[in-house]
Amino acid sequence: xxxxxxxxxxxxxxxxxxxxxxxxxxxxxxxxxxxxxxxxxxxxxxxxxxxxxxxxxxxxxxxxxxxxxxxxxxxxxxxxxxxxxxxxxxxxxxxxxxxxxxxxxxxxxxxxxxxxxxxxxxxxxxxxxxxxxxxxxxxxxxxxxxxxxxxxxxxxxxxxxxxxxxxxxxxxxxxxxxxxxxxxxxxxxxxxxxxxxxxxxxxxxxxxxxxxxxxxxxxxxxxxxxxxxxxxxxxxxxxxxxxxxxxxxxxxxxxxxxxxxxxxxxxxxxxxxxxxxxxxxxxxxxxxxxxxxxxxxxxxxxxxxxxxxxxxxxxxxxxxxxxxxxxxxxxxxxxxxxxxxxxxxxxxxxxxxxxxxxxxxxxxxxxxxxxxxxxxxxxxxxxxxxxxxxxxxxxxxxxxxxxxxxxxxxxxxxxxxxxxxxxxxxxxxxxxxxxxxxxxxxxxxxxxxxxxxxxxxxxxxxxxxxxxxxxxxxxxxxxxxxxxxxxxxxxxxxxxxxxxxxxxxxxxxxxxxxxxxxxxxxxxxxxxxxxxxxxxxxxxxxxxxxxxxxxxxxxxxxxxxxxxxxxxxxxxxxxxxxxxxxxxxxxxxxxxxxxxxxxxxxxxxxxxxxxxxxxxxxxxxxxxxxxxxxxxxxxxxxxxxxxxxxxxxxxxxxxxxxxxxxxxxxxxxxx
Amino acid sequence: xxxxxxxxxxxxxxxxxxxxxxxxxxxxxxxxxxxxxxxxxxxxxxxxxxxxxxxxxxxxxxxxxxxxxxxxxxxxxxxxxxxxxxxxxxxxxxxxxxxxxxxxxxxxxxxxxxxxxxxxxxxxxxxxxxxxxxxxxxxxxxxxxxxxxxxxxxxxxxxxxxxxxxxxxxxxxxx
Numbered sequence: 087x088x089x090x091x092x093x094x095x096x097x098x099x100x101x102x103x104x105x106x107x108x109x110x111x112x113x114x115x116x117x118x119x120x121x122x123x124x125x126x127x128x129x130x131x132x133x134x135x136x137x138x139x140x141x142x143x144x145x146x147x148x149x150x151x152x153x154x155x156x157x158x159x160x161x162x163x164x165x166x167x168x169x170x171x172x173x174x175x176x177x178x179x180x181x182x183x184x185x186x187x188x189x190x191x192x193x194x195x196x197x198x199x200x201x202x203x204x205x206x207x208x209x210x211x212x213x214x215x216x217x218x219x220x221x222x223x224x225x226x227x228x229x230x231x232x233x234x235x236x237x238x239x240x241x242x243x244x245x246x247x248x249x250x251x252x253x254x255x256x257x258x259x260x261x262x263x264x265x266x267x268x269x270x271x272x273x274x275x276x277x278x279x280x281x282x283x284x285x286x287x288x289x290x291x292x293x294x295x296x297x298x299x300x301x302x303x304x305x306x307x308x309x310x311x312x313x314x315x316x317x318x319x320x321x322x323x324x325x326x327x328x329x330x331x332x333x334x335x336x337x338x339x340x341x342x343x344x345x346x347x348x349x350x351x352x353x354x355x356x357x358x359x360x361x362x363x364x365x366x367x368x369x370x371x372x373x374x375x376x377x378x379x380x381x382x383x384x385x386x387x388x389x390x391x392x393x394x395x396x397x398x399x400x401x402x403x404x405x406x407x408x409x410x411x412x413x414x415x416x417x418x419x420x421x422x423x424x425x426x427x428x429x430x431x432x433x434x435x436x437x438x439x440x441x442x443x444x445x446x447x448x449x450x451x452x453x454x455x456x457x458x459x460x461x462x463x464x465x466x467x468x469x470x471x472x473x474x475x476x477x478x479x480x481x482x483x484x485x486x487x488x489x490x491x492x493x494x495x496x497x498x499x500x501x502x503x504x505x506x507x508x509x510x511x512x513x514x515x516x517x518x519x520x521x522x523x524x525x526x527x528x529x530x531x532x533x534x535x536x537x538x539x540x541x542x543x544x545x546x547x548x549x550x551x552x553x554x555x556x557x558x559x560x561x562x563x564x565x566x567x568x569x570x571x572x573x574x575x576x577x578x579x580x581x582x583x584x585x586x587x588x589x590x591x592x593x594x595x596x597x598x599x600x601x602x603x604x605x606x607x608x609x610x611x612x613x614x615x616x617x618x619x620x621x622x623x624x625x626x627x628x629x630x631x632x633x634x635x636x637x638x639x640x641x642x643x644x645x646x647x648x649x650x651x652x653x654x655x656x657x658x659x660x661x662x663x664x665x666x667x668x669x670x671x672x673x674x675x676x677x678x679x680x681x682x683x684x685x686x687x688x689x690x691x692x693x694x695x696x697x698x699x700x701x702x703x704x705x706x707x708x709x710x711x712x713x714x715x716x717x718x719x720x721x722x723x724x725x726x727x728x729x730x731x732x733x734x735x736x737x738x739x740x741x742x743x744x745x746x747x748x749x750x751x752x753x754x755x756x757x
Numbered sequence: 758x759x760x761x762x763x764x765x766x767x768x769x770x771x772x773x774x775x776x777x778x779x780x781x782x783x784x785x786x787x788x789x790x791x792x793x794x795x796x797x798x799x800x801x802x803x804x805x806x807x808x809x810x811x812x813x814x815x816x817x818x819x820x821x822x823x824x825x826x827x828x829x830x831x832x833x834x835x836x837x838x839x840x841x842x843x844x845x846x847x848x849x850x851x852x853x854x855x856x857x858x859x860x861x862x863x864x865x866x867x868x869x870x871x872x873x874x875x876x877x878x879x880x881x882x883x884x885x886x887x888x889x890x891x892x893x894x895x896x897x898x899x900x901x902x903x904x905x906x907x908x909x910x911x912x913x914x915x916x917x918x919x920x921x922x923x924x925x926x927x928x929x930x931x932x
Contacts, residue, residue, distance in 0.1 A: 163780045164797070165772075192783025193795055197874075203763075203791040210794055616831060618773070621868040638773060638831075681799060699802075701833035724832035725803030729842070741798060747811055753767060753794035754816040 149178035214752030233426030242270020244646025338377030362468030437492030493601030689735035775823030781870035802835025
């Protein structure tokens with residue numbers, strides 16, 4: 087590796103106006119003029135949009151005409167356009183790593199208010215880049231082969247769609263779902279807005295298709311517990327929870343359920359939000375995929391505190407007969423999978439309405455969450471679609487729907503959950519249809535952006551549903567007046583901001599439109615997959631606009647509500663996009679930054695202090711030569727060993743000592 | 758504001774968390790002091806203590822290091838390695854008479870654009886209160902003192918030993 091000599095360093099510098107994004111706060115011509123005076127700079131220009139085609143062509147033309155050997159562009163964040171300019175430099179015939187980028191937009195023009203100061207900062211950052219780029223070496227991009235199989239974590243609508251897309255393209259997919267059945271939240275919904283399609287009618291065919299697809303291995307009642315390996319070649323450990331049923335042998339006939347020693351279903355049913363009852367052996371819902379029952383050891387008489395007691399007469403086993411699908415001795419097992427790409431579709435958690443005690447959920451029986459109502463209006467729900475109060479018989483005559491519960495609220499979650507206005511409208515329509523009750527919606531703002539959404543709102547207005555603009559203060563069972571109308575009812579107290587006074591309105595039933603939150607274990611998934619989270623705790627995409635389904639780790643993609651609240655069409659669209667994984671699989675390799683470290687053999691004294699520093703055990707000791715050796719395939723380029731080497735004999739490509747020291751000198755050079 | 762003395766802060770931000778957070782601060786159009794010059798590294802574990810000393814020696818008034826929160830390091834534990842080196846170096850700087858406020862380590866996640874703003878503003882205010890570190894100027898003064906001292910010694914030697922044999926040679930041997 088030749089140290090570049092002065093004669094062959096000819097730097098071209100470009101400062102981008104980014105329209106007025108940069109030029110409004112940084113004097114771009116002044117920066118260009120300053121840089122022109124610096125050593126090795128043969129050309130310095132300012133230009134309106136460097137990332138545009140003409141901007142990139144300008145670089146290529148200048149490389150040819152002015153025999154440039156290095157290029158520096160001062161514009162936006164390198165996380166956004168470094169690859170663009172590296173491409174331009176390469177197209178101009180130079181090694182793409184003879185390029186450096188200066189961030190004078192996100193780190194300068196957008197965050198400062200004094201033009202002189204911002205310009206000085208831009209000059210100093212540019213000076214550093216000029217000094218640094220002179221030290222750059224030619225490097226080659228590493229290509230890592232990608233394992234052709236894919237993993238989808240989470241079997242809601244996004245996960246199912248992503249898995250189906252990959253599988254239909256002929257790729258092998260592992261679909262991991264932690265519940266006994268795939269389907270996610272959508273399986274619980276009755277109808278979907280704004281078309282009022284039956285959710286089950288559109289989802290369940292897709293579920294069974296995914297369940298029987300030859301290219302999809304469905305791992306239900308399972309969780310991903312570990313992800314090892316490196317980009318494009320992961321080893322995934324999946325925990326298979328014991329369902330005490332041998333999946334291959336169960337036909338879903340449910341004879342065991344009918345013959346359970348519990349004649350009556352008496353345990354709260356998770357799928358129906360606890361509104362219905364199930365037996366210890368059950369199938370979560372009629373269209374569950376896979377069609378395999380599950381035994382709950384917490385309620386089954388054959389178990390006590392998770393230990394097998396054998397005290398039940400096991401009528402289920404007898405009922406199962408020759409199929410012999412029931413196995414009480416099943417234990418947790420761990421499965422290892424090899425995959426190249428991962429699509430994360432872990433979905434959301436509904437806001438816990440108990441966190442807003444003023445609305446009385448859990449205190450007043452007739453305060454319901456929206457998900458509970460979804461089950462109540464569903465004809466295969468716990469009441470067969472008959473909307474009744476918690477007592478199981480009374481039909482409500484008046485219903486109040488409170489919007490933004492756990493959304494747009496500084497005390498709980500600040501974000502808008504995007505779907506609540508629309509699903510509240512849908513529930514208002516369905517409740518009206520089922521009960522003929524008077525229905526009131528209490529909203530802060532109606533948010534109905536989407537195809538046919540505003541029209542749906544108009545339709546509801548025509549249907550005679552009432553809308554009151556104001557955040558509800560409280561739900562109370564205290565009747566203020568002696569009037570009969572408040573007695574025994576739930577009273578919503580709200581400031582009607584359009585009418586301009588505080589109202590008390592009595593209801594039989596109150597529905598809380600709970601918002602969407604990140605899953606409880608989102609943080610541990612994030613750590614496992616080395617992703618980032620936004621402030622709210624939803625997974626962070628690589629770029630909100632240009633790379634909305636990619637993450638910062640190549641080969642790991644996001645779709646659905648784990649990235650932020652969204653409705654079904656958006657989740658499905660995004661899941662289709664997450665099948666971008668296909669591109670990687672078909673290309674067969676991932677390109678990686680060549681920022682790995684290597685040892686200077688002549689200088690290494692064999693002290694071994696670098697070896698324990700490496701988190702990837704990429705460094706080993708060559709006992710014969712008495713030198714450390716770095717395995718380039720395992721090195722991920724963090725540079726920790728470089729900083730720790732006492733003799734300075736480890737070099738990190740792209741971030742070597744002389745590059746960084748010249749950058750330090752550069753940022754401080756300007757007086 | 759521009760009339761006031763402006764400290765110069767060199768910052769080393771890790772690519773994954775803090776640099777991204779600074780980008781977020783930009784995208785969110787947060788406004789903060791313009792004194793900091795960010796150098797991007799892949800990991801805070803790459804921050805060699807020599808970088809910090811070198812920055813101070815070349816005229817920085819303070820150095821800021823930004824890395825991922827504990828457990829969140831993109832490279833598993835580079836931020837811990839950084840923390841260990843930081844603790845050692847901090848003591849050393851104190852022994853050299855450099856105020857502890859001039860070196861700061863902060864964990865800033867990709868979501869914390871607000872924290873970038875706060876930390877940079879706080880640090881700028883703290884360093885402005887301390888005043889310039891001025892190591893390059895001190896180096897210049899020390900060099901001048903050394904020259905004077907050398908000249909002094911040479912003059913004394915010349916007086917003491919008029920004999921030509923003992924006079925210092927005109928050309929130093931090592932050139």
